[in-house]
Amino acid sequence: MSDKQQVDAALSKLKKLVEQGKYREAWMGCDEVLALDSGNEVAAQLKREIEERGLLMKQTASKGFSVSTLTCPRCSASLSIHSAEAESITCSSCGAVTNIEDGNVIASVQANMFPPYSFISLGDEGEFFGKKYQVIGRVRCRADLKEWDSEDKRYYTEPWTYDEWVLVGESKEYAYLYEDSESWAFVEPFTPSKPNLPKPTQTRMSLETGHPEQRLDEFADARISYFEGEFTWTPKAGERIHSFEYTYGHQSFSVEARLGDDGKPVEVEFFKSTPQSRLDIARAFGKQQILKEEQEKQEAKAEAKKWANGFFAAGALLLVLLVGSLFSGSVVAEYSFSFNQATPDEGVIRGPFALTKTGAVHTLELSTSIRDNSWSWGAVELLDEQQTPISAVEGEF
Amino acid sequence: MASGEFNCPSCAAPLHVENRFSKVVICQYCGQTCSVSPEGLDPTGEKAQLADFESILSVGSTGSFRGRDFKVLGRLRYKYDGGFWDEWFLSMSDGKKLWLQEDEGEFTAFEKETLTAPLPPFDEISVGSMLDVNGKQAFVTEKNKALIAGGVGELYFAVTPGMTANCVDGNCGGQLLSIEFTPDEINLSVGEEVPIDSIVVNS
Structure with a gap:
């Protein structure tokens, strides 16, 4: 093969490597072409472009740690990567998330790739607890969430993302709306009478002198991955926040520590x-379309319940709950309910009753006798000492 | 001590000094900081005009707070890495002075308190830990090196824009603390959050 054919073949290979996003290999390939043809403008230009567009990580040494630097493809700020396993990095200047694979930039996710979960937008006006607010900002956080599982009696850790909407009131007071894929909460700052910051190993806490210590529902080690709108502080993509939360009554109480670069709390x-x-x-x-959808859902539910309860009441049902000790064969408790006394809208709830026999396996039997063409449903919840449901069984007959 | 009508030494606008204990007055037209002395106004300070962020208070406004009438004499803005906050200097009808701190739309009413025991140096105080303040345990919520960005009106201590202050915020059993470390002194203020509707401003 002539030198020219070799160069042409190498350039063709380079083109494919670029199309595949293999920039490091392409960059090295440019050197091979330039070794054959030092004046090759195509290879020289491609090499410059790969370097200038920050598509390649450069290794530098820093106090025994290997630090790679990358130029943010969105805003050109310098990004430092400390782990060779890093798969993505968030630019602290513009919030763009850049994905990396084998030293190559494979995607730069633009900031608008973190759309809200829901129907809220910046600028929306709403009313909570008699006060009017406007939505002025949003922070998207990604967290390792350690959440208490009351059934398994242990904490489970799972990745979690959520939005915090910043609201400003008519009197310029601030509040927040928490939103994740499952829930919403209206959040207000408050001054606790017993301020403290739990240690990561702590499982109980209280922030008010009137609250007995409660089990922590969750502990989150979160990082800001995106923000938009306006803020009275300066959020930074990648900024780390530790939060601890417990429930007391109908509200949740939380403490949030914003961490500095050294991992210590700064606020x-x-x-x-x-x-x-x-x-x-x-x-x-005042989102009319969503309201309409929700109202239709509720009406459909109510209609289903009406029919169900109609059958329920007409059936003159008998639901029998037996709780027995498996090995002794003895019945610990037996409850019988006649449902022809139940009102169609309410059903009947009985209990709770205590299971006092320890060290024995218990069986639970749920049975009913119903008339033809009738329908019934029953459920039993197992509660812990704090009356919190930890397990449930249900049956449809 | 001077009190009365003056003219700004920089722009000649009328400058009224209300409180005879004021040490600094800042022209609301040109932002000139002037030291107040028995001889009059000395324009030795810096010039720094504040962006007029919306607030229910303004220098010169009057109103009432918890049954006491007030007049707003001055406003001081602090800047730090995380943003800024304003402090409003109020002269109360009972002769007392009150600082209303406005931060992210929330107001905290502070009154000066005397430090009766020494505090550790600023650099040794950690956010998230307990601090002994006058024999009581206070939880440290924030620590900042703040810059005095500017002010408007009159203030009862000597201050010039560009000065830095090391600030520590804390919570002692629900009572809020603000400690300011300057090269010359350490100031302790104790206060509480106040609902915005408890500050009634005369129209």
């Missing part, structure tokens, strides 16, 4: 939050 804030439903949020912001 500690306290919040209390009130859960909200999707319908509450739609109503607060």
Whole structure:
């Protein structure tokens, strides 16, 4: 093969490597072409472009740690990568997330690739607890969430993302709306009478002198991955926040520590939050379409319940709950309910009753006798000492 | 001590000094900081005009707070890495002075308190830990090196824009603390958050 054919073949290979996003190999290939043809403008230009567009990580040494630097493809700020396993890095200047694979930039996710989960937008106006607010900002956080599982009696850690909407009130007071894929909450800052920041190993806490210590529902080690709108502080993509939350009554109480570059808290804030439903949020912001959807859902549910309860009442049902000790064969408790006394809208709830026999396996039997063409449903919840449901069984007959 | 009508030494605008204990007055027209002395106004300070962020208070406004009438004499803005906050200097009808701190739309009313025991140096105080303040345990919520960005009106201590202050915020059993470390002194203020509707401003 002549030198020219070799160069042409190498250039063709380079083109394919670039198309495949293999920039490091392409960059090295440019050197091979330039070794054959030092004046090759195509290879020289491609090499410059790969370097200038920050598509290649450069290794530098820093106090025994290997640090790679990359230029943010969105805003050209310098990005430092400390782990060879890094798969993505968030630019602290513009918030763009850049994905990396084998030293190559494979995608630069633009900031608008973190759309809100829901129907809220910046500028929306809404009313909560009699006060009017406007949505002025949003922070998207990605967290390792350690959440208490009351059934398994242990904490589970899972990745979690959520949005914090920043609201400003008519009197310039600030509040927040928490939103994740499952829930909403209206969040307000508050001044606790017993301020403290739990240690990561701590499982119980209280922020108010009137609250007995409660089990921590969750502990989150979160990082800001994106923000938009306006803020009275300076959020930074990648900024780390530790939060601890417990529930008391109908509200959740939390402490949030914003961490500095050294991992130590630089600010500690306290919040209390009130859960909200999707319908509450739609109503607060006057979102007619969402309200219509939610109302239709509720009407469909009510209709189904009406029919179900009709059968329920007409069936003159007998639901029998037997709790027995498996090995002794003895019945610990037996409850019989006649449902022809139940009102169609309410059903009947009985209990709780205590299971006092320890060290024995218990069986639970749920049975009913119903008339033909009738339908019934029953459920039993197992509660812990704090009356929190830890397990449930149900049956449809 | 001077009090009365003056003219700004920089722009000649009328400058009224209300409080005879004021040490600094800042012209609301040109932002000139002037030291107040028995001889009059000395324009030795810096010039720094503040962006007029919306607030229910303004220098010169009057109103009432918890049954006491007030007049707003001055406003001081602090800047730090995370943003800024304003402090409003109020002269109360009972002769007392009150600082209303406005931060992210929330107001905290502070009154000066005497430090009766020494504090550790600023650099040794950690956010998220407890600090002994006058024999009580306070939880440290924030620590900043703040810059005095500017002010408007009159203030009862000597201050010039560009000065830095090391600030520590804390919470002692629900009572809020603000400690300011300057090269010359350490100031302790104790206060509480106040609902915005408890500040009634005369129209």
